[in-house]
Amino acid sequence: MPKTPETSTVSALLDLATRRLRGAGVPSARLDARVLLGHAMRVNPASLLPGSTRVVEASQAAEYAGLIDRRLLRTPVSHLTGSREFYGRPFHVTPDVLDPRADSECVVEMALACLPADRASRILDLGTGTGCLLLTLLAERVLASGTGIDVSDAALAVARGNATALGLADRAAFQVGNWLDGITGQFDLVISNPPYIPAAEIPLLQPEVRDHEPRLALVGGDDGLDPYRHICPELGARLAPDGVAVFEFGMGQARQVAAIAQASGLVSVQTVRDLGGIERGITLKSAVPA
Numbered sequence: 001m002p003k004t005p006e007t008s009t010v011s012a013l014l015d016l017a018t019r020r021l022r023g024a025g026v027p028s029a030r031l032d033a034r035v036l037l038g039h040a041m042r043v044n045p046a047s048l049l050p051g052s053t054r055v056v057e058a059s060q061a062a063e064y065a066g067l068i069d070r071r072l073l074r075t076p077v078s079h080l081t082g083s084r085e086f087y088g089r090p091f092h093v094t095p096d097v098l099d100p101r102a103d104s105e106c107v108v109e110m111a112l113a114c115l116p117a118d119r120a121s122r123i124l125d126l127g128t129g130t131g132c133l134l135l136t137l138l139a140e141r142v143l144a145s146g147t148g149i150d151v152s153d154a155a156l157a158v159a160r161g162n163a164t165a166l167g168l169a170d171r172a173a174f175q176v177g178n179w180l181d182g183i184t185g186q187f188d189l190v191i192s193n194p195p196y197i198p199a200a201e202i203p204l205l206q207p208e209v210r211d212h213e214p215r216l217a218l219v220g221g222d223d224g225l226d227p228y229r230h231i232c233p234e235l236g237a238r239l240a241p242d243g244v245a246v247f248e249f250g251m252g253q254a255r256q257v258a259a260i261a262q263a264s265g266l267v268s269v270q271t272v273r274d275l276g277g278i279e280r281g282i283t284l285k286s287a288v289p290a
C-alpha cells in the first residue's frame with residue numbers, strides 16, 4: 001500500500017497553515033487555520049485535534065490551500081466560510097453585510113430586558129444588515145414580530161435568507177429605506193447598530209474590515225454620529241407610549257449620542273458595556289411619551 005504523504009494529515013496541514021498565517025501577521029492564526037480546515041473538510045473544527053494523523057482528501061486539501069491563500073489577503077473568515085455565529089445562531093454572511101460582532105450581543109441583552117416574553121411586541125431594526133439583531137430578538141421572543149430596514153438591497157437579500165434559514169420569515173419583514181424616512185406606525189422597540197466610525201479612521205482599521213466590509217456599514221460621517229442625528233429627531237413619533245430605543249455606538253461616543261438624543265426629546269435610561277468593558281449601548285425613551 002502506498003505510504004500516505006505526511007503533508008496531507010490534519011496535523012501537518014494545520015501546522016503549515018498556521019505558520020503561513022502567523023508569518024503574514026494574521027491575528028488568531030491557529031484558530032483561523034482550524035476553522036478553515038473544518039470548513040474544507042465539512043466537519044466541526046472542534047473535532048480537528050492538533051496532533052491528528054487523520055488524512056485529508058486531496059480535493060479538500062486543495063480547497064483548504066485556496067482558503068488559506070485568501071485568508072493571507074486578509075479576507076475575513078466569515079467571508080470564506082459564509083457564516084458567523086451570533087448569540088448562538090448561525091448567520092449567513094457575504095461581503096454585502098457587516099460581519100456580526102460579539103460586541104453587539106450586549107445590545108441584544110439590553111433589548112431583551114425591555115421585551116416581556118408574554119407580549120406581542122413590535123420591533124423595528126434600522127440598518128439590519130444580516131438581520132442578526134432583529135432575528136435574534138424574534139427567536140428569543142416568540143410572540144414578537146418586526147421589520148428590518150436597510151438602504152442596501154443586497155444586505156436585505158442576506159437578511160431575508162437568514163430569516164428563512166432560522167424559521168423566522170413569518171414574523172420578520174424587510175424593507176429598503178433611509179433610516180426612519182417613510183416609516184409609519186409605532187413600535188415597542190426600535191433597535192439600531194448604525195455605521196458609527198468617523199470617516200478619517202477608516203484607513204486605520206484592520207484590513208479585514210477596511211478592505212472587505214461595506215463602507216456603507218462602517219462610516220457614520222465625519223465624526224461617526226450622522227446616523228444618530230438623522231434618526232433621533234424622528235424617533236419619538238415612532239415609539240409606542242412605553243416604547244424604547246436601543247442603540248449601539250462606538251468607543252467614546254456615549255456622551256455625544258446621549259446629547260443628540262436629549263436634543264431630540266429623548267431621555268437616556270441606561271447604558272451597557274460590551275465584553276471588553278467598553279460602553280457600547282444605550283436605551284432611550286421619549287421624555288414626553290406620545
Ligand SMILES: C[S@@+](CC[C@H](N)C(=O)[O-])C[C@H]1O[C@@H](n2cnc3c(N)ncnc32)[C@H](O)[C@@H]1O
Binds near residue numbers: 097132194195
Ligand atoms: C453597522 S451595520 C449593522 C448591521 C447589523 N444590524 C449588525 O448589527 O450586524 C449598519 C447597517 O446600516 C445600513 N445603513 C447604512 N446607511 C443606512 C441608511 N441611510 N438607512 C438605512 N440603513 C443604512 C448598512 O447598509 C448596514 O447594513
